[in-house]
Amino acid sequence: MSRKLVIDPVTRIEGHGKVTVILDDDNRVMDAKLHVVEFRGFEKFIQGHPYWEAPMLMQRICGICFVSHHLCGAKALDDIVGVGHASGMRILPAAEKIRRLGHYGQQLQSHTTAYFYLIVPEMLFGMDAPPEQRNVLGLVEANPGLVKRVVALRKWGQEVIKTVFGKRMHGISSVPGGVNKHLSIEERDRLLKGGDDLLSVDQVIEYALEGLELFYDFHEKHRKEVDSFAEVPALNLSLVDEEGNVDYYHGKMRIVDKNKSVIAEFDYHDYLEHFAEATEEWSYMKFPYLKALGREAGSVRVGPLGRVNVTRSYGENTPLAKAALERFHDYTDGKANDMTLHTNWARAIEILHSAELIKELLNDPALQEESLTLTPPESAWTGEGIGVVEAPRGTLLHHYRANREGNVTFANLVVATTQNNTVMNRTVRSVADKYLDGKAEITEGMMNAIEVGIRAYDPCLSCATHAMGQMPLVISVYDTDGRLIDERGR
Amino acid sequence: MNIRITLDGKEIETTAGTLLVDVAADNGVYIPTLCYQRGKPCLGTCRACSVRVNGNVMASCTVPVAEGMTVEVDAADLNDMRKALVELLFAEGNHNCPSCEKSGRCELQAVGYEVGMLVSRFPYRFPPRTREHVAKYIWLERDRCIFCQRCVEFVRDHETGRKIFTIDDRGTHASIEIDVALADRMPPEQVREAAELCPVGCIIAKGVGYDKPIGQRKFEVKSIRERTLERSRK
Numbered sequence: 042m043s044r045k046l047v048i049d050p051v052t053r054i055e056g057h058g059k060v061t062v063i064l065d066d067d068n069r070v071m072d073a074k075l076h077v078v079e080f081r082g083f084e085k086f087i088q089g090h091p092y093w094e095a096p097m098l099m100q101r102i103c104g105i106c107f108v109s110h111h112l113c114g115a116k117a118l119d120d121i122v123g124v125g126h127a128s129g130m131r132i133l134p135a136a137e138k139i140r141r142l143g144h145y146g147q148q149l150q151s152h153t154t155a156y157f158y159l160i161v162p163e164m165l166f167g168m169d170a171p172p173e174q175r176n177v178l179g180l181v182e183a184n185p186g187l188v189k190r191v192v193a194l195r196k197w198g199q200e201v202i203k204t205v206f207g208k209r210m211h212g213i214s215s216v217p218g219g220v221n222k223h224l225s226i227e228e229r230d231r232l233l234k235g236g237d238d239l240l241s242v243d244q245v246i247e248y249a250l251e252g253l254e255l256f257y258d259f260h261e262k263h264r265k266e267v268d269s270f271a272e273v274p275a276l277n278l279s280l281v282d283e284e285g286n287v288d289y290y291h292g293k294m295r296i297v298d299k300n301k302s303v304i305a306e307f308d309y310h311d312y313l314e315h316f317a318e319a320t321e322e323w324s325y326m327k328f329p330y331l332k333a334l335g336r337e338a339g340s341v342r343v344g345p346l347g348r349v350n351v352t353r354s355y356g357e358n359t360p361l362a363k364a365a366l367e368r369f370h371d372y373t374d375g376k377a378n379d380m381t382l383h384t385n386w387a388r389a390i391e392i393l394h395s396a397e398l399i400k401e402l403l404n405d406p407a408l409q410e411e412s413l414t415l416t417p418p419e420s421a422w423t424g425e426g427i428g429v430v431e432a433p434r435g436t437l438l439h440h441y442r443a444n445r446e447g448n449v450t451f452a453n454l455v456v457a458t459t460q461n462n463t464v465m466n467r468t469v470r471s472v473a474d475k476y477l478d479g480k481a482e483i484t485e486g487m488m489n490a491i492e493v494g495i496r497a498y499d500p501c502l503s504c505a506t507h508a509m510g511q512m513p514l515v516i517s518v519y520d521t522d523g524r525l526i527d528e529r530g531r
Numbered sequence: 532m533n534i535r536i537t538l539d540g541k542e543i544e545t546t547a548g549t550l551l552v553d554v555a556a557d558n559g560v561y562i563p564t565l566c567y568q569r570g571k572p573c574l575g576t577c578r579a580c581s582v583r584v585n586g587n588v589m590a591s592c593t594v595p596v597a598e599g600m601t602v603e604v605d606a607a608d609l610n611d612m613r614k615a616l617v618e619l620l621f622a623e624g625n626h627n628c629p630s631c632e633k634s635g636r637c638e639l640q641a642v643g644y645e646v647g648m649l650v651s652r653f654p655y656r657f658p659p660r661t662r663e664h665v666a667k668y669i670w671l672e673r674d675r676c677i678f679c680q681r682c683v684e685f686v687r688d689h690e691t692g693r694k695i696f697t698i699d700d701r702g703t704h705a706s707i708e709i710d711v712a713l714a715d716r717m718p719p720e721q722v723r724e725a726a727e728l729c730p731v732g733c734i735i736a737k738g739v740g741y742d743k744p745i746g747q748r749k750f751e752v753k754s755i756r757e758r759t760l761e762r763s764r765k
Contacts, residue, residue: 089662091670093740098630122738207745211629214744222744446664447737 043071046483051075051492058500060491062473068480073473075466075495077326084452092121092443093217095452099439100211102454103501105154107211108147108202109432110454112140112290113439115215116428121443122217123421126310130417135410136219139205141290142402143214144430146201148289149245149395151433152345153198155499156252156388157191163493164259164385169486187255194248194392197232197240201399204228219414226409233403242400246361249393253365256389270475271381271494273467275342276304276331277350278460280431287352289431296331296341297351299377305331309429312438312455328462329455340463343435344498345387350377355394358401362394381468384497432457434499458500468494534598539605545596552580552591560604561756563613563642565620565730566679567592576680579616579642583609610646617643618651625657625674626731632740633732635748639677641755658703666714668722668737676707676733686725688713695725696734707733 043066049059063071083102087095096114100107119125124132131137158177165183166174173179181188199209204224206212214220235241240248260267281295282288285303294315295306307315318327319336331339341347349370355363369386372378378387402408428439435457442451458465472494476487532547538560545554553569555562565577573592580591583603591602603609620639628634663671682696695713699706717725726736745751753761 091664091672091735091737091740093738094630094632097632097741101630212745213741216741217738221742222747447670448662448664 044068046477046488048488048491051495058495060469060495062469062477062491064477068478070470070473070478073466073470073491074323075462075469076324084454087441087449087452090449091447092118092441092449093447095439095441095449096215097211097213099452099454104210105501106147106151106432106434106437108143108206109430109437110439111206111213112144112215113428113430113432113437114441115140115217116291116430117426117439117441118215118217118428120310120426120428121423121441123417123423124218124415125423125426126308127423128417128421130415132219132415133410133413135223135407136413136415137290138402138405138407139220139223139413140215142224142399142408143202143205144290145395145398145402146198146205148433149249149392149399150195150198150202151499152388152392152395153191153195153252155433156385156392157187157195159496159499160385160388161255163489164255168490168493169484172485172489175489190248190251193238193240194245194252196238197235197242197245200239201232204232216414218416221413223410223413224408229403229408232399242396242403246393246396246400249389249396250361252392253389256386260386267382268380270490271468271471271497272379273381273464273471274299274379275340275347275464275467276334276338277347277377278341278343278436279348279351280309280429280436281306281351284353285351286354286356287348287431291430294429294436295351297377299379301350301353301375301377305333309438310427312427312429313440316455318455318459324462326459326462329460330463336463341460342464343457343460344384344433345391346378346381346384347435348431349387349390359394359397362390362397365390365393381471381494381497388499434458434501435460456501458498461498461500465495465498465500468497534596536596536598536600536602538602547597548595550592551582551584551594551596551600551602554596555582555591555602555604556759559760561645561759562591562604563617563645563755564592564759565638565642565677566681568681568728571685574680574684576678577616577620579613579620581609581613581616588612614646614648615652617646617648618653620677621648622651622653622655623658624676625660627674631675631732632735633675633729635743635745635751637732637750638730638755639675641750645754645756656703660706663709664737666709666711668717668719669709669714669725670735670737671707671709672733672735673707674733675731677731678705678707679730681728681730682707682725682734685728686721688716689718689721690716 044064046062047059051058051060058075058077060075062073065071083099087098096111099114100111102110119132124130162175162179166179203209206214214222233242276296276298278296279287280292282292293306294309296304298304305315315331316329317332318329320327330336349366355366369390425442430437437457438455440453441449443449469491472491476490477483533544534547535542535544538558543558552562552567562580565579566574575590575593578590581588582591584594585601628640660673662673683694683698686695688695695710697708699708722736725734
């Protein structure tokens with residue numbers, strides 16, 4: 042009699058999903074799937090709203106990476122009003138720098154949350170550790186000093202967001218054609234020098250380095266386990282600058298293969314010409330792929346691992362992150378890295394990279410400029426816009442259309458977690474094969490291994506389709522007739 | 532003519548015929564208003580300024596003071612009644628402050644804070660209301676309309692004096708309407724004034740939302756209570 046194992050919901054991720062694993066009579070893994078069981082509908086209910094409201098409303102899809110949605114929407118609006126793609130214009134450099142500052146602040150904050158709160162517990166205690174230890178409270182008990190530094194690090198990222206957007210969550214800064222506020226000298230100095238329980242930017246860089254060291258130590262002790270855990274193939278996608286290295290805010294889309302050969306590179310406005318989205322009846326989340334290569338070969342990985350695989354080098358302006366990236370690349374002899382748990386290595390590098398980028402921006406006097414918005418003539422109106430940024434979880438796309446009355450008539454979001462759908466499913470299958478296959482008894486640790494694989498992508502299922510839900514893990518075992526024969530929860 | 536009235540137990544001297552809501556403000560007593568604006572004729576539509584006058588509850592923007600009048604503003608039942616009136620306004624429309632561009636500048640939101648409203652005790656109606664976006668410069672977000680009638684009475688075509696906004700139908704079928712032909716010849720300054728006049732985010736100027744950063748918006752800089760009392764002192 043075959044068995045169906047269900048992990049529902051998957052824990053310590055953003056949103057609501059479940060995993061099913063089908064075992065045959067000999068406990069061999071027949072199939073494994075990640076299902077996304079939420080539905081939100083933001084793309085529909087923005088329709089009929091004024092176009093300038095879109096970045097404010099759409100960012101509320103997420104309480105984690107709202108800045109990315111806000112900026113993506115703002116970039117789409119730049120296009121719509123005529124300060125973008127069609128006119129060949131860009132917003133003023135000072136406005137772009139302020140947007141970038143908020144963007145990097147969010148990346149630092151979001152990655153810090155994912156890395157330290159959600160992922161480090163397994164790194165320190167192991168996948169087999171009891172669930173009551175395998176969480177941030179376990180970290181507090183084991184290493185209170187580390188947790189204090191993590192809280193301070195995350196707080197600093199939040200303060201960058203608040204400084205730019207006016208609020209720690211769902212603030213407002215970007216308007217069509219620019220931003221509505223610059224940084225005062227006092228605001229800049231507070232972030233640079235710290236004070237009032239706030240870190241200085243140099244302390245932030247120091248703590249980010251410590252986070253990276255944490256991965257190095259973990260890797261040193263568990264090299265075989267880390268490297269062999271869910272090594273799954275995929276192409277890698279990132280926005281890149283003119284030199285072909287990651288640009289978190291703007292650039293072309295570049296896709297590279299295992300040898301880092303460029304498979305495709307194009308303006309993100311042409312995304313739909315290159316990508317199609319497959320659907321499956323068992324998940325609300327779609328499966329994007331490169332049309333030219335087909336669904337199996339054309340699926341991409343986005344996010345920290347995708348970005349560091351695409352990027353050849355960081356700039357001289359971020360020397361510590363540059364050195365860290367070189368070490369990362371050396372580990373795979375310059376080839377793209379398919380080891381899922383190395384996503385956490387990449388994430389730790391990006392925390393450091395963000396901190397160094399922020400430091401550079403804070404020292405740029407452009408942040409204090411008064412002129413921040415371009416108002417294009419009415420004739421520049423295009424009525425259609427696409428915005429893409431590298432959100433913490435990967436490449437995020439917003440596509441809007443508005444009619445001349447200002448009414449949003451169409452909206453489409455392609456979020457990073459959706460891009461990762463196929464590679465996450467490959468990861469689930471790989472972990473199931475390794476940890477569950479042929480085993481007579483399925484333990485808590487084995488099931489958690491599957492969650493560890495998913496968690497490496499820091500998936501935001503809420504954005505990918507979408508609901509808040511209780512987070513206890515339930516494992517259900519079904520017979521071939523779909524009858525529940527066993528169930529355990531935690 | 533100078534007269535004396537009693538306001539929340541305190542005897543004060545004032546001028547006969549002055550509107551009670553203004554007398555209260557001049558004497559440091561804030562009474563929330565949503566339809567009334569000092570210096571403009573009273574509309575009496577929102578009732579948010581309800582107080583007790585000589586034992587009867589009435590809208591203070593409609594009451595000229597008279598000799599010997601006894602007025603109660605700060606009483607538990609009256610405070611709760613005004614709060615309930617504000618809650619009803621929220622429950623009657625579709626108000627989504629977090630993404631509304633009037634947030635921080637919205638009088639309904641500001642008055643909601645002043646009366647201590649956290650949630651409506653009344654079930655939300657979620658009325659289906661269509662937006663009107665045909666006019667060239669003005670977007671009518673009907674979800675937010677509280678039918679105060681400020682725009683109806685005070686926004687007129689400069690040339691003909693005709694009303695640009697009207698309220699069609701009655702009761703739950705009532706709907707704010709716009710004369711698009713007249714609206715499209717409103718000069719930019721009048722568009723701004725109309726948007727400013729609207730106590731909520733129903734009348735909004737197209738394409739210019741969110742221009743004020745969070746923290747620098749009207750009622751974040753100075754509360755509606757401070758503004759009312761300060762204006763009255765001048």
